[in-house]
Amino acid sequence: xKTLLLTLVVVTIVCLDLGYTLTxxxxxxxFCGKFQTCxxxxxxxxxxxxxxxxxxxxxxxxxxxxCPGTKPRDMVECCNxxxxxx
Numbered sequence: 001x002k003t004l005l006l007t008l009v010v011v012t013i014v015c016l017d018l019g020y021t022l023t024x025x026x027x028x029x030x031f032c033g034k035f036q037t038c039x040x041x042x043x044x045x046x047x048x049x050x051x052x053x054x055x056x057x058x059x060x061x062x063x064x065x066x067c068p069g070t071k072p073r074d075m076v077e078c079c080n081x082x083x084x085x086x
Contacts, residue, residue, distance in 0.1 A: 024061065024084070026061055030057075041065050044067055046060075046076055048060040048074065050070075061085050064078075
């Protein structure tokens, strides 16, 4: 009986994921050292480069529920491991 109970507890822990949260860089600069713990449901880190005018670039990094869409001339990279959006 104790073995069955222990087995059920282990299976429950493995299946529930116990609230694992992703950590991503979160800043609007090219060179960044600020990390953010993502909110519940945000399982993607992203790095986006936006070109607004000639020679005007904007970098955005952060957490997202899905990989963000882009406009023409923008680039985005998405990943799903801790601190992967360097």
